[in-house]
Amino acid sequence: MAYRMATVYLHVTKRSPMTGGRFFCTIHTANSPGKSTGGEEWYDTMTTFKLVATAAMGLEKPVADEVRALGYEPNVENGKIYFEGDETAIARTNLWLRVADRVKIVAGEFKAYTFDDLFEGVKSIPWEDYLPADAEFPVSGKSVKSQLGSVRDCQAITKKAIVERLNGAYGRRGILPETGALFKIEVSMLKDVATLTIDTSGAGLHKRGYRVGQGDAPLKETLAAALVQLTRWSPDRPFHDPFCGSGTLAIEAAMIGQNLAPGYNREFVSEQWPWMSASAWEDVRAHADSVADYDVELDITGTDIDHRMIKIAEDNAAEAGFADLIRFKQMQAADFTSNKENGVMASNPPYGERIGEVEEVEQVIRGLGQVMKQYPTWSVYMLSSMENFEELYGRQATKKRKLFNGFIRTDYYQFWGQKKRD
Numbered sequence: 213m214a215y216r217m218a219t220v221y222l223h224v225t226k227r228s229p230m231t232g233g234r235f236f237c238t239i240h241t242a243n244s245p246g247k248s249t250g251g252e253e254w255y256d257t258m259t260t261f262k263l264v265a266t267a268a269m270g271l272e273k274p275v276a277d278e279v280r281a282l283g284y285e286p287n288v289e290n291g292k293i294y295f296e297g298d299e300t301a302i303a304r305t306n307l308w309l310r311v312a313d314r315v316k317i318v319a320g321e322f323k324a325y326t327f328d329d330l331f332e333g334v335k336s337i338p339w340e341d342y343l344p345a346d347a348e349f350p351v352s353g354k355s356v357k358s359q360l361g362s363v364r365d366c367q368a369i370t371k372k373a374i375v376e377r378l379n380g381a382y383g384r385r386g387i388l389p390e391t392g393a394l395f396k397i398e399v400s401m402l403k404d405v406a407t408l409t410i411d412t413s414g415a416g417l418h419k420r421g422y423r424v425g426q427g428d429a430p431l432k433e434t435l436a437a438a439l440v441q442l443t444r445w446s447p448d449r450p451f452h453d454p455f456c457g458s459g460t461l462a463i464e465a466a467m468i469g470q471n472l473a474p475g476y477n478r479e480f481v482s483e484q485w486p487w488m489s490a491s492a493w494e495d496v497r498a499h500a501d502s503v504a505d506y507d508v509e510l511d512i513t514g515t516d517i518d519h520r521m522i523k524i525a526e527d528n529a530a531e532a533g534f535a536d537l538i539r540f541k542q543m544q545a546a547d548f549t550s551n552k553e554n555g556v557m558a559s560n561p562p563y564g565e566r567i568g569e570v571e572e573v574e575q576v577i578r579g580l581g582q583v584m585k586q587y588p589t590w591s592v593y594m595l596s597s598m599e600n601f602e603e604l605y606g607r608q609a610t611k612k613r614k615l616f617n618g619f620i621r622t623d624y625y626q627f628w629g630q631k632k633r634d
C-alpha cells in the first residue's frame with residue numbers, strides 16, 4: 213500500500229516529524245480531482261530513519277566497516293553502530309551485514325530520571341508512524357547505571373504510554389487488538405538516557421538458515437564471518453580450518469568468496485510491516501542475485517578429528533549450497549599437509565575447558581605449531597581462551613585481538629605468513 217504511481221493530490225492530515233515524510237492523507241486521484249478515493253491511506257515518500265546495527269563486544273569495527281561498505285556513514289558506540297537510511301537501507305543491511313546481530317530503528321532517545329519522564333517521553337514519540345492500529349508490540353527492556361533500575365516497571369510504563377499514544381492517534385479506547393504484524397520494541401536505559409528501538413530483523417542475523425546440525429561448541433555465524441574477514445583472505449588463496457566442527461568458518465568463507473548475501477535465504481520481521489514496500493526487499497534480493505559470483509573457484513577445506521562432526525559439516529555445507537565446493541575430511545589437525553602457498557588457516561580449536569582436557573589440548577596446539585613451521589607462507593589465525601597459546605604454538609603472535617566467544621574471553625592469535633612472490 214506504500215507506493216502509488218498515480219498522480220495524487222494530497223490532503224495532508226498528519227505529517228511525520230521524521231525527515232523524508234510519511235503522510236497520513238486522504239487521496240484524490242488525478243482523474244478525479246477533489247473526489248476522495250474513499251478514505252485515509254498511508255502515502256509514502258522515502259523516509260530517513262535513524263538506524264542501529266548491534267554487534268557483539270569487540271566486533272564494532274568489522275560491523276562499522278560493513279556498514280560503510282554498503283554506503284552508509286557509521287557512528288560507533290559501545291556495541292552499537294548508528295547510521296541513517298531509508299527502507300532500502302533496512303532491507304540492504306539486514307540482507308548483507310555478516311557480523312552484526314540485528315538492525316533496529318531508533319524511534320526516540322531522551323533523558324528519563326523518573327517514571328513520569330519515561331511515560332511522557334515515550335508518549336511523545338509518533339508511534340503511529342511505525343505501528344498500524346493492529347500491531348503486535350511486545351516491549352522488552354534493560355537498564356544499566358540508571359535511576360530507573362526496575363526493568364519490569366520500565367517495560368510496563370513504555371507499553372502503557374504507547375497504548376495511550378496509539379489510541380489517541382487512531383481514535384480508539386482501551387486495549388488494542390495486537391493481531392497484526394510484529395513490532396518488537398525495546399526500552400533501553402543507559403546512564404538515565406532512554407532509547408526506544410524497533411527491531412527490523414526478527415531472528416538474529418546469525419540465523420542464515422543453513423545450520424541443520426551442530427556440535428558442542430559451534431561458533432556463532434556472525435563471529436565466524438568476522439574471523440574470516442579479519443584474516444583478509446581473498447578467494448584466490450586456499451582457506452583451511454583444521455578444527456572445523458560443524459563447518460561454520462568454511463561455510464562463511466565460501467559465502468564471502470562467492471559474494472553471497474548472508475540473509476538471502478531467510479525472512480525478516482520487517483518484511484511483514486504494512487508500510488515497508490515489498491519492492492524494497494525484491495530490489496535488494498534481485499541485486500544480491502546479480503552480484504553473486506557462483507563461478508569463482510574456491511579452495512576451501514575443513515578437517516576435524518571427529519567423523520560425526522564431518523558429517524554435520526557436510527550437511528550444513530550442502531544446505532548452504534556448497535556440497536561440491538567445500539571439502540571436509542576426518543583428520544588430526546597435526547596431520548595437515550598442503551602443496552599450496554600463501555594459504556590462510558583459521559580456526560577455533562578446543563579450549564580445554566573441561567577437567568582433564570587441558571593437557572590433551574596443549575599437546576594438540578604444540579603439534580599444530582610444529583607442523584605449521586613447514587608452511588612459512590601460510591598465515592594462521594586461532595581463536596583461543598588459552599593464555600599460554602603462543603608459548604604452546606611456539607611462536608609469538610604478529611598480532612592479537614581481544615574478542616568474546618559468547619561469554620568466553622578469547623584472543624584471536626594472528627601468525628602472519630611470509631608473502632611468497634613468484
Ligand SMILES: C[S@@+](CC[C@H](N)C(=O)[O-])C[C@H]1O[C@@H](n2cnc3c(N)ncnc32)[C@H](O)[C@@H]1O
Pocket residue numbers: 427429430431432454455456457458459460461515516517518521543544545546560561562563576
Ligand atoms: C570448538 S570446536 C570447533 C567448532 C566449529 N568452529 C564450529 O563452528 O562448529 C573444536 C573442534 O575441534 C575438534 N578437535 C579436537 N581435537 C582435535 C584434533 N587433535 N585434531 C582435529 N580436530 C580436533 C573437535 O572435534 C571439535 O569439533
